[in-house]
Each structure stands twice: as structure tokens, then as C-alpha cells.
Amino acid sequence: MKCRKCGDTAALELRRHNAAFCSPHFIEFFQKQVREAIRHYRMLAPDEPVLVAVSGGKDSLALWDVLLEDGYQTAGIYLDLGIFEYSVESKAKCEAFAAARGQKLIVERVTDAVGAPIPEVQKVTRRPTCSACGLSKRYLLNRAALEHGYAVVATGHNLDDEAATLFGSVLHWQMDALPRQSPMLASTHPKLARRVKPLYRLSERETAAYAFLRGIDYIVEECPFSKGATSLAHKDVLNRLEEASPGAKHNFLFGFLEKARPAFEQTARPALQECGVCGQVTTGEICAFCKLSKLVRDRKA
């Protein structure tokens, strides 16, 4: 198979684009897609400092790499979830990436904020691990952005992540989740950072290929709690569809963003207020994170 641009041996075939690229031209294609995402949604101003949420995995480190290549002023933030050897290794990958590029890396420990590491939090809540983990991540990323003076947080969510989330929301017709699904969530309160997903145009395989070809050392092992996660079941269904019909994931997500999402946006937004305990933004009197933290600390007491 030959590169569409130069005719050299291709490194990657992109069936949904009916194209193949050699390594240098794939890297060029990838970076162009990120630029197009940022431009289309006006995610970032050229001189705006960006807080990049990094996990040590391929997506977030690939994102950080592209933003640095394009000259953005960035800092990374790593949330130490306390998930055994997985957290130790993923943190080391982020530290090495940041050190090699002379970038600042902020590290926040979930244990300090919630009162216990994620494996213990799961035992207390008895809900799926990803649920408490996702809640903690959203809360801590926003809090860190405010504390360190960043108006925007960039995450490594890719096309597959977004398509799988959309699939899950549609399966259950989650009318509150659908209008919130977007590559960019604008700040709707002075204490809410803008959240952007500059990789939403790129598949998971493409971000892995980019990380590999750029020589980024990322953690290949999966979080031990992701085994059996619903998001993986949804991704499996979508990848089987993609195999039979290249472009299916892209069409599903982009069709929603361009045609359907505006209709869901018309549903009324809940009023926001500040949490009576921590002062972060919430829809109730006490935010979900403070409730979780209280539950964990009470059980441990």
C-alpha cells in the first residue's frame, strides 16, 4: 500500500478516508486534524495557556505533543488515582514526558481529596469504579484549573470515546447527557473552566499510531478496573460496525454533532450554584464530589 501524498510505503491505512499515509505524512495529517478541531470550535486562543489532562496513555500524551508542536503554552495535570502499579507506571510516563520537554506537570492525589484511593472508594460506594473515578476526575480537573489560573482544560477524548459515549446515551435516551456531549463545553459559570477535546476528529487507532510514530513512551497496559466496563462493550459494537462499514463511527458522531445536537440543546439547563461545602459549582446544595468524600471519610472513621 502506498502513501496518498508521496507514494512511499504506507504505515497506516485509513479506510474511512479511503487513504493511506507514510509515517511523515500521517503525522502531518494528524496534526492538521487537531488544528481543524481547534479552529472549528474555537477551542483555544493562540496565546491562551492550556491545562492538559494527562493519564500517561496514548491519547493525552499525543494531544500534549501536538499542542507543544503548535506552540501552545501548556502545563500538564496528572491525577494520581492510587490504582496500584498502574498508577505508579502511568505517573512515571507523564513525568518523563514533561521532563524531556521542559514542561510543568501538576500532580493531584485523589487520596488527598476524597479520603481514599479509587479502589477503596469503589468498595464504599458499591457503584461501578469508573463512575466514582469519572466524577473525581471532572471535579479535580476543574478545581485545579481554577487554582492554577487556567481558563481551559484539554482532554484526550478521541472519536471512539465520543462515539461510545454517544452510543451509551442514545441506548438509554439520556436527555440530560445528550446536550452536554460536545467537543467543546463552554464555561457557563465563573468557577467552571472551559473543556475542550481537540482529538475528537481522530480515532483511537490513529492516536495510538501517532504516539508510536512520534516515539512517545506511553502506558500500553489498561486500567485494571476497565475490564468489563460498559464503554468497552459499546466500543466493541462500534468497531464491528466500522469493520463492516468504514466511516460508521465518524458518521454516527459527526451526524449527531451537526444535525441532532442542536435539537437536544433546547432542553432547559439546570440552574448552577456554589456547593455549600467546597464552593465549587453544582446543581444542588452540596456537590456530588463532597457527598462522595463525606461517604468515604465517614466509613473510614
Add this chain to the structure above:
Amino acid sequence: MKVTLRYPKRQVEITGKRRVKELLRELDVIPETVLVIRGSELLTGDTVVGEDDEIELRPVISGGGAG
């Protein structure tokens, strides 16, 4: 050829030449879910791999939050 797979990490020995896409089909791996790596290069589905090759099928699918 030696083929390394993950989750769980294991190695299988395959005899004879074949195209990468045929190898993936035999191992029941959906092409969209892996990178096919030989040394420092990525291989496309039409590449022929043979006896002396060492191939890694590296999963690209992350669960839970964004990687």
C-alpha cells in the same frame, strides 16, 4: 513467525507467509482495534509477513475515561 498479543500478554508461533489482514483474521482480531508493529515500523493489511518476522499486535482500545 512470532506474534505477541496482549490482555493477557502472550506469544503465538505461526508458520508460513501471509498478509497482515489474513493473520488478523486467523487470530480473530478486528483490524480497527490494533496497531501491527514490526520493529520500529507499522504495517498495513496488505503487507506480507514471513517466518523470520516478530510481530506485535498492540491494542489501541482504552476503557473508562480518556487515556
